Structures are given as C-alpha cells and as structure tokens.
Amino acid sequence: MNLLIKNSRIISHDNQLTPVQIWVKDQVIHAIGEQFDEKTFDQIIDAKGQLVTQGLVDVHVHLREPGFTYKETIKTGSQAASRGGFTTICAMPNLDPVPDTVERFKQVQNSIAQDAVNHVLQYAPITKGLRSEELVDQAGLKDAGAFAFTNDGVGVQTAGIMYLAMKEAAKNKRAIVAHTEDESLLFNGVMHKGKRAEELGLPGIMSATESSQIARDLLLAEETGVHYHVCHVSSKESVRIIRQAKAAGVHVTCEVCPHHLLLADDDIKENHGYWKMNPPLRAKEDQAALIEGLLDGTIDCISTDHAPHSFAEKNQDFLKSPFGIVGSEYAFQLIYTTFVKTEVFTLEQVIQWMAINPAEIFGLPVNRLDIGDPADLAVFDIDHSYTVDEKKFLSKAENTPFIGKKLFGDTLYTLVDGKIVWQGGNQNGSLVNFR
Structure with missing residues (x-):
C-alpha cells in the first residue's frame, strides 16, 4: 500500500509550520518532500493545509x-x-x-x-x-x-x-x-x-x-x-x-x-x-x-x-x-x-x-516524524473551531465538564501502521474505516 498525505504542514525544529507531502509505504514513513507523482499512490489524503504530527x-x-x-x-x-x-x-x-x-x-x-x-x-x-x-x-x-x-x-x-x-x-x-x-x-x-x-x-x-x-x-x-x-x-x-x-x-x-x-x-x-x-x-x-x-x-x-x-x-x-x-x-x-x-x-x-x-x-519506540519511523500519524484541523459534543463521542461514556466547550484542533485523520483508523471532519466526525 502506497499512501500520500498531501497539502500538510508539520512542525519544524524552530516551531514553524512547514508545508510537506508525506509518503507512507509498508507501514512506515517512506519519504517526506515537496512533491510526489500522485499517479503512483493507492490512496491519497488531502490534509488541506492542516497540521500533521506523529501519533x-x-x-x-x-x-x-x-x-x-x-x-x-x-x-x-x-x-x-x-x-x-x-x-x-x-x-x-x-x-x-x-x-x-x-x-x-x-x-x-x-x-x-x-x-x-x-x-x-x-x-x-x-x-x-x-x-x-x-x-x-x-x-x-x-x-x-x-x-x-x-x-x-x-x-x-x-x-x-x-x-x-x-x-x-x-x-x-x-x-x-x-x-x-x-x-x-x-x-x-x-x-x-x-x-x-x-x-x-x-x-x-x-x-x-x-x-x-x-x-x-x-x-x-x-x-x-x-x-x-x-x-x-x-x-x-x-x-x-x-x-x-x-x-x-x-x-x-x-x-x-x-x-x-x-x-x-x-x-x-x-x-x-x-x-x-x-x-x-x-x-x-x-x-x-x-x-x-x-x-x-x-x-x-x-x-x-x-x-x-x-x-x-x-x-x-x-x-x-x-x-x-x-x-x-x-x-x-x-x-x-x-x-x-x-x-x-x-x-x-x-x-x-x-x-x-x-x-x-518508558522505552517505547519513539516516532520523530522521520523517514523510517512508523506511519502512526494524526491530522489536526487547527484553523477551525468545533464544540465538544457528547453525542459524538466514540467512548461509551460522557463524564466530563468540558461538554459544550469550543475547541480548535479537531482530529481529521488518525493512521496506525499506515492504515486509516479514524476519518472525521470539523464538528461531524464519523467512524468509517477501522481495521
């Protein structure tokens, strides 16, 4: 499986957001660059300018x-x-x-x-x-x-x-x-x-x-x-x-x-x-x-x-x-x-x-968003707000005083070993492709 995350931004070491494309292959980050030929990929995620981090x-x-x-x-x-x-x-x-x-x-x-x-x-x-x-x-x-x-x-x-x-x-x-x-x-x-x-x-x-x-x-x-x-x-x-x-x-x-x-x-x-x-x-x-x-x-x-x-x-x-x-x-x-x-x-x-x-x-594998690291990744929408809605929780529980709070950073995608396990959208997240 070849997967491309295009139009993404990652955090550089000077705390700036840098536009990149991320190529995922065989469960790891295969390459990080400015442009790849989209015809070579089985699946493409358009991050639409949002933040991509390690999981x-x-x-x-x-x-x-x-x-x-x-x-x-x-x-x-x-x-x-x-x-x-x-x-x-x-x-x-x-x-x-x-x-x-x-x-x-x-x-x-x-x-x-x-x-x-x-x-x-x-x-x-x-x-x-x-x-x-x-x-x-x-x-x-x-x-x-x-x-x-x-x-x-x-x-x-x-x-x-x-x-x-x-x-x-x-x-x-x-x-x-x-x-x-x-x-x-x-x-x-x-x-x-x-x-x-x-x-x-x-x-x-x-x-x-x-x-x-x-x-x-x-x-x-x-x-x-x-x-x-x-x-x-x-x-x-x-x-x-x-x-x-x-x-x-x-x-x-x-x-x-x-x-x-x-x-x-x-x-x-x-x-x-x-x-x-x-x-x-x-x-x-x-x-x-x-x-x-x-x-x-x-x-x-x-x-x-x-x-x-x-x-x-x-x-x-x-x-x-x-x-x-x-x-x-x-x-x-x-x-x-x-x-x-x-x-x-x-x-x-x-x-x-x-x-x-x-x-x-704890001595666990450390993902620094480098080539060869596991393709455990998250895409966050840091530009738009959403409201914490207990009716949209995937947890069975809703015990929190933060219900109704306006937040930024809604999770658009989560990938584990290069597979999409969560795909959502601002305010309207949904469970679509769990492995």
Missing part, C-alpha cells in the same frame, strides 16, 4: 475490560483514543479480574489483539488483587508482555511492599507507576480541601494525601534505583518534591492531566459527579505550579487518565458518584486551544509532552 501517546487510560464493559471496552476505548489522535495508549489493570497472573494477563492481551484499533500496551499490577499485601510474579508478567507495573486506582499503602516491589522491578528493568494516595489521610474526602469544598458542604482531600506518599516513594526509589513514575500529579507540594528528587539524581518521571492544567476547585460550578475526579481539582496555586512544572521539565508528559463511567453512575452528586473523567477524544484539543493559541506553550512543546516524552520515558 500521540497516552500512558494512562482505563479501558474497563474485563469486568466493567458497561462503562467502556477495549474496542470503544481504543476508538475514542484514535478519535483524539492517539496511536498508542497504555491501559491500567484495575479490572475484574485483576490481570495479576500470567494467565489472566494473557487473556487481556488476547482481547487487545482482537479488538484494539491502535497500539494498546497493558500494565500489570504491582500486587495481587491491587491489595497492599502480596507481590505479583513480575518476571512472569514481564515475559508475558507487561511493560510496567502499577496499582493505579489505589495507592500502595505499605512501605515495605512498595520497597520490595521496587527492588524486583529494578531487577526486571521495569518501571513502578504509582497512583499516590495515603488512604489514612483521606477522611472520606471527595474534592480538594479548601474554600470551595466548604461552600458546597463536602469533605475535602488534603494535598498531603498525595504528596506524602510521593515523598515516601521517592526515598524508596533512591534506595532501590528503580524507575519510579508518578501518575496524575496535582499539587504544588508534589511538584516541589519531585523537582528536588530529580535534582538529587533519583530516577523519577511524572505526568499531568489536561483537566488539572485547565481547571481548579474554584471552577467547580455545582455539586455534580462530572466534576469529581481523583486526584481532585486543586487550588489555583496548584494549577500554576503544574504549568510551571511542565515548562521547567519537572513534569515529563501529559496523559489523560481517561476514566469512563456510566451516565447513571456519574449523574449524581459528589458523595454518590465515582471518581473519574473521560479525556481521550479532546485532550490535545484542550491543550492546543487553551495554551498554544494563547502562547503559553509552543506547539513543539505540546508534541514533545504528548508524543515523544511518553514514549521515551
């Missing part, structure tokens, strides 16, 4: 299969990610059953191979049943295809178990990826502990619930030499101690989510489940610290923490609703609209945080 990489999604397929499935979750321009996603193991044995892990892998429309990498858990009691067989799960280990959804509550897990992961050359939450400091909290929680009459979650466990883990990571990655950093204290640990030579990386960059607890309009996420929306000063952390390199990448739930579950107040927000289908668009168009971030930085860094820090 985005999301190291934090929840696909809910097996066990919670009424919320999401491998198929719908990977389709939603492709709708957002993601060609590689990494799926969390808080499933039922938890893939904590080689047999269970391989069952999930088989479902991914059958149903995923993009590249899906499956995390294995740190402990059996996601309980802080007994380690999994890391070596066996590594051999089965686990690229990293995490108990995302819950924190590892016992320091000794985390220490042993880190020692084993260092030996297996795998990362420990941590949802950091000291349950003894939760006190039944449902949103950030602050003025807005008081106004809504809701129990708060201290920032120390997150940052105190990060501090513990950083010392253990220094002791063991493991690669320690922190999920969804949300507080200024967390950013501060991670910055200090990096300066001290600890092998630590971390991620931040778009919703924590765009929103603070003051933005919560009502006591409704669409605003409930874990970690919660923090204070304005935390939001500012996250932006600063990205810009100074303390925070390595942006991930979505795509966490779908049913409408019935989320259409409740904070006390009754589960934690979680969907994000796969509009993450790049939120960041582009809010930060690139206002010149807080450059487009080159955003691609670094959403495509290159996530792959590099």
Whole structure:
C-alpha cells in the first residue's frame, strides 16, 4: 500500500509550520518532500493545509475490560483514543479480574489483539488483587508482555511492599507507576480541601494525601534505583518534591492531566459527579505550579487518565458518584486551544509532552516524524473551531465538564501502521474505516 498525505504542514525544529507531502509505504514513513507523482499512490489524503504530527501517546487510560464493559471496552476505548489522535495508549489493570497472573494477563492481551484499533500496551499490577499485601510474579508478567507495573486506582499503602516491589522491578528493568494516595489521610474526602469544598458542604482531600506518599516513594526509589513514575500529579507540594528528587539524581518521571492544567476547585460550578475526579481539582496555586512544572521539565508528559463511567453512575452528586473523567477524544484539543493559541506553550512543546516524552520515558519506540519511523500519524484541523459534543463521542461514556466547550484542533485523520483508523471532519466526525 502506497499512501500520500498531501497539502500538510508539520512542525519544524524552530516551531514553524512547514508545508510537506508525506509518503507512507509498508507501514512506515517512506519519504517526506515537496512533491510526489500522485499517479503512483493507492490512496491519497488531502490534509488541506492542516497540521500533521506523529501519533500521540497516552500512558494512562482505563479501558474497563474485563469486568466493567458497561462503562467502556477495549474496542470503544481504543476508538475514542484514535478519535483524539492517539496511536498508542497504555491501559491500567484495575479490572475484574485483576490481570495479576500470567494467565489472566494473557487473556487481556488476547482481547487487545482482537479488538484494539491502535497500539494498546497493558500494565500489570504491582500486587495481587491491587491489595497492599502480596507481590505479583513480575518476571512472569514481564515475559508475558507487561511493560510496567502499577496499582493505579489505589495507592500502595505499605512501605515495605512498595520497597520490595521496587527492588524486583529494578531487577526486571521495569518501571513502578504509582497512583499516590495515603488512604489514612483521606477522611472520606471527595474534592480538594479548601474554600470551595466548604461552600458546597463536602469533605475535602488534603494535598498531603498525595504528596506524602510521593515523598515516601521517592526515598524508596533512591534506595532501590528503580524507575519510579508518578501518575496524575496535582499539587504544588508534589511538584516541589519531585523537582528536588530529580535534582538529587533519583530516577523519577511524572505526568499531568489536561483537566488539572485547565481547571481548579474554584471552577467547580455545582455539586455534580462530572466534576469529581481523583486526584481532585486543586487550588489555583496548584494549577500554576503544574504549568510551571511542565515548562521547567519537572513534569515529563501529559496523559489523560481517561476514566469512563456510566451516565447513571456519574449523574449524581459528589458523595454518590465515582471518581473519574473521560479525556481521550479532546485532550490535545484542550491543550492546543487553551495554551498554544494563547502562547503559553509552543506547539513543539505540546508534541514533545504528548508524543515523544511518553514514549521515551518508558522505552517505547519513539516516532520523530522521520523517514523510517512508523506511519502512526494524526491530522489536526487547527484553523477551525468545533464544540465538544457528547453525542459524538466514540467512548461509551460522557463524564466530563468540558461538554459544550469550543475547541480548535479537531482530529481529521488518525493512521496506525499506515492504515486509516479514524476519518472525521470539523464538528461531524464519523467512524468509517477501522481495521
């Protein structure tokens, strides 16, 4: 298959948009140039002057299969990610059953191979049943295809178990990826502990619930030499101690989510489940610290923490609703609209945080949009606006407060291994050619 993407623009190293044509052949980028003979191609995509980037990489999604397929499935979750321009996603193991044995892990892998429309990498858990009691067989799960280990959804509550897990992961050359939450400091909290929680009459979650466990883990990571990655950093204290640990030579990386960059607890309009996420929306000063952390390199990448739930579950107040927000289908668009168009971030930085860094820090293949790189590509319409419409989501879920928001950067095409897996259009995207 010879495919041509014509009339496209790519980001050059001086953050300028350069007109090019991209020739895709045998699943890779075969050539990048100004003009090719269109008669030689089996398929032609006219990008109409819009942005072409390497496919985005999301190291934090929840696909809910097996066990919670009424919320999401491998198929719908990977389709939603492709709708957002993601060609590689990494799926969390808080499933039922938890893939904590080689047999269970391989069952999930088989479902991914059958149903995923993009590249899906499956995390294995740190402990059996996601309980802080007994380690999994890391070596066996590594051999089965686990690229990293995490108990995302819950924190590892016992320091000794985390220490042993880190020692084993260092030996297996795998990362420990941590949802950091000291349950003894939760006190039944449902949103950030602050003025807005008081106004809504809701129990708060201290920032120390997150940052105190990060501090513990950083010392253990220094002791063991493991690669320690922190999920969804949300507080200024967390950013501060991670910055200090990096300066001290600890092998630590971390991620931040778009919703924590765009929103603070003051933005919560009502006591409704669409605003409930874990970690919660923090204070304005935390939001500012996250932006600063990205810009100074303390925070390595942006991930979505795509966490779908049913409408019935989320259409409740904070006390009754589960934690979680969907994000796969509009993450790049939120960041582009809010930060690139206002010149807080450059487009080159955003691609670094959403495509290159996530792959590099986990040792995944890095697509730099060079000849010979995989033809995992996305075409974004950065010139025209559209409105986030939950009726057009490919995800089964719609739990987000961003419904109705005007954004730029709608995904026109997503290609995985040179095949079109998403083809849409401004405001009227549709699923047409999944492999």
